[in-house]
Amino acid sequence: MGNHVCPWRHAYLFDNPLRRLLHDPKKILGPYLVPGMTVLDIGCGMGFFSIGMARLVGNDGLVISVDVEQEMLDVLRKRAARAGIGDRIQTHRCTPEDLGVTTKVDFILAFWMVHEVPDRMGLFRQLRSLIHANGNFLVVEPKMHVSSESFQETLELAGAAGWRCSGDTPIRLSRSAILNVTAPLDTDN
Numbered sequence: 001m002g003n004h005v006c007p008w009r010h011a012y013l014f015d016n017p018l019r020r021l022l023h024d025p026k027k028i029l030g031p032y033l034v035p036g037m038t039v040l041d042i043g044c045g046m047g048f049f050s051i052g053m054a055r056l057v058g059n060d061g062l063v064i065s066v067d068v069e070q071e072m073l074d075v076l077r078k079r080a081a082r083a084g085i086g087d088r089i090q091t092h093r094c095t096p097e098d099l100g101v102t103t104k105v106d107f108i109l110a111f112w113m114v115h116e117v118p119d120r121m122g123l124f125r126q127l128r129s130l131i132h133a134n135g136n137f138l139v140v141e142p143k144m145h146v147s148s149e150s151f152q153e154t155l156e157l158a159g160a161a162g163w164r165c166s167g168d169t170p171i172r173l174s175r176s177a178i179l180n181v182t183a184p185l186d187t188d189n
């Protein structure tokens with residue numbers, strides 16, 4: 001866990017046109033996103049979900065797409081421009097230790113990325129400071145790389161960082177959890 005960042009060229013192995021059959025962004029994220037929301041896609045890769053999220057939040061919404069790899073963000077920008085929704089997506093390159101995001105959001109997605117992060121607790125703490133009081137955080141990990149025990153350990157770390165698990169959602173090849181905040185921060189609104 002945490003020692004291997006997916007090389008950007010490998011992302012085409014799972015982020016390709018067939019993926020929609022397994023992971024339909026509208027089906028997976030539709031229950032949480034409404035037009036006008038500001039949402040965060042952390043470890044966005046080439047933007048498979050960022051683009052789906054941009055469609056769901058509509059013209060008045062905003063997707064903040066964050067990744068450690070510039071090449072992923074470059075492909076995302078091209079795809080978003082082709083889809084005609086580039087103006088709804090803000091891309092940001094972070095470091096493994098620091099997200100460098102300060103905008104508060106209504107929803108966070110971390111899809112198949114947490115197992116690549118060396119300091120999961122640090123990530124959960126930073127994300128905790130970004131979510132609005134009633135926001136949802138969907139964590140999804142690949143069964144291929146993350147055992148049930150290791151996913152439980154991830155959820156315990158999230159718990160220690162101020163997140164509580166309120167359920168899960170069935171996603172192919174994946175383990176998932178919906179997280180909410182346990183108590184509002186002073187700065188929540």
Ligand SMILES: C[S@@+](CC[C@H](N)C(=O)[O-])C[C@H]1O[C@@H](n2cnc3c(N)ncnc32)[C@H](O)[C@@H]1O
Binds near residue numbers: 011
């Ligand atoms: C397996 S890919 C998944 C990409 C995307 N979420 C998807 O489902 O198509 C994992 C992504 O997480 C990114 N990543 C790894 N560690 C990260 C970190 N500490 N902060 C932000 N992104 C990170 C990688 O660069 C890669 O783009």
